[in-house]
Amino acid sequence: MTNITVLGSGFAALTAARELRRHRVDAEITMISPRDELHYLPSVIWLPANLRKGEELKVPLRHFFAQHRVNFVRAAVTGLEDGGRTVLTDQGAYRNDHLVIATGGRLIRKLPGIEHALIPCEGIAVGEEIGRRLEALPSGRIAIGFSANPNEQGAVRGGPMFEFLFIIDTLLRRQGRRHRFDITFFNPSPRPGARLGPKAVDGLIAEMKRREIATHLGHKMVCMEEKKVVTDGGEIDADLILFMPGITGPAWLASTDLPLSPGGMVMADAMCRVEGRPNVWVVGDAGSFPGPDWMPKQAHQADLQAKAAAANIAAALAGREPKTRFKPELICIVDTLDDGMLVFRNERFNIVGPRMKLFHWLKRFFEGYYLRTFR
Known part of the structure; x- marks a missing residue:
């Protein structure tokens, strides 16, 4: 057979x-x-x-x-x-x-000192560890960022890092202790998340500003230390570093x-x-x-x-010529824990929805729908 x-x-x-x-x-x-x-x-x-x-x-x-x-x-x-x-x-x-x-x-781990960062997309255990670290921090500085594969800029997964950024901000506000933390988002690109489209990037950066999240953009990564992110444009002090490297x-x-x-x-x-x-x-x-x-x-x-x-x-x-091409398409809900922003992109359209609670619940609904396929 x-x-x-x-x-x-x-x-x-x-x-x-x-x-x-x-x-x-x-x-x-x-x-x-x-x-x-x-x-x-x-x-x-x-x-x-x-x-x-x-x-x-x-x-x-x-x-x-x-x-x-x-x-x-x-x-x-x-x-x-x-x-x-x-x-x-x-x-x-x-x-x-x-x-x-x-x-x-596979995640690219060539950045010196990357072991000092938690890489959320590594898996479930890392997500749990982020929760434990946050709970143990009475106050401090948090740095969250991502980078791409330097030889293939499309090999990047930045969406989850925007979500961790906004979800951690929302969580600390719910707990009444956001004022004890400085949060910085860093990225080598001056326009992070460009694959989502210009309007989405504008919305993400505006959301950071609204939440009083500092940004450190457009500077090449140099290394990480135990409590520091080092770029060619300066250093970011951090008690907790979340970082997503490029993919190979x-x-x-x-x-x-x-x-x-x-x-x-x-x-x-x-x-x-x-x-x-x-x-x-x-x-x-x-x-x-x-x-x-x-x-x-x-x-x-x-x-x-x-x-x-x-x-x-x-x-x-079946003896036929293969003719099916895959469809390039991006669908993303950037979740904030309270609400979410929908981004859709294909070869004809680039749609960015407003922040709505509905999108948060749609993301949760899709999770249940998708997993029922396998349970």
């Missing part, structure tokens, strides 16, 4: 498996990942405010695997052979007829002959095919794709790429 191997168990990987079955692909699907549960990282922003508990964001995938006839292999990928037809792991080698790389990206591809890509972008991700076309590698596909943060310069690294875009890849694999298995 034809085997389709999917690497990863996050948003893109699960969507690829589900969409393959939706297209009535009757092949063997093997999913290889170190983890057999979905960690819903978009809701990590709410952990410091105790709006969510860490265990609530971990969804076992046993039901999903049974429903979609997925053979799960708990293993870590170490490389590829035979043009992608063999996946090497720490638990042995696995053959395939089609390979979908959906492992997600998985480390094991270096041992393969796959075509890589300057930023270290797998090169693909608009149909998610890896260049020069028949029946090898990439979706989500592990890939570098053609498209507008604002195209995001986010779960929604990964889902859209996974849907396109699944449709194209189904076409190839």
Whole structure:
């Protein structure tokens, strides 16, 4: 029987498996990942405010695997052979007829002293630690920022950092102790969040000003110290540092002959095919794709790429030419705990909604709707 191997168990990987079955692909699907549960990282922003508990964001995938006839292999990928037809792991080698790389990206940890910062997108445990650190601080200085992959500016995830910034401000105000804290937002760009669109950037910076959050923008990162962020434009004293570095591809890509972008991700076309590698596909943060310069690294875009890849694999298995292109699209609700700002962008429109409580509740509703798919 034809085997389709999917690497990863996050948003893109699960969507690829589900969409393959939706297209009535009757092949063997093997999913290889170190983890057999979905960690819903978009809701990590709410952990410091105790709006969510860490265990609530971990969804076992046993039901999903049974429903979609997925053979799960708990293993870590170490490389590829035979043009992608063999996946090497720490638990042995696995053959395939089609390979979908959906492992997600890897955080760039080259900044000296980065160990002094908490990196929220690392996972649930970090979100919980942020809550503990905040609770233990009677007063102090908080610095929050992000940067991009210097070799591929689109490989960045800044949205959650804006959310942590505003949520921490809101939380401290609710607790009646915001006046004891200085909060600074830092970013190497003078216009952070540019991929959201000019109007969104204006709104974010205005919101910082309204909340009396200081900004340190347009200065290259130099290093971090135990209680300090150092840039070429000055230093930011901080008792708590939250920082999201840029994204690159998985480390094991270096041992393969796959075509890589300057930023270290797998090169693909608009149909998610890896260049020069028949029946090898990439979706989500592990890939570098053609498209507008604002195209995001986010779960929604990964889902859209996974849907396109699944449709194209189904076409190839049926003897048809793959023709489905993924849709570049950005949907983001920047949550503040009290309300939220909706940003939508595609190749025709860039819409920025006003701050509304409705958007906060929509984000919570979507969380429940999305996770019901896997429970």
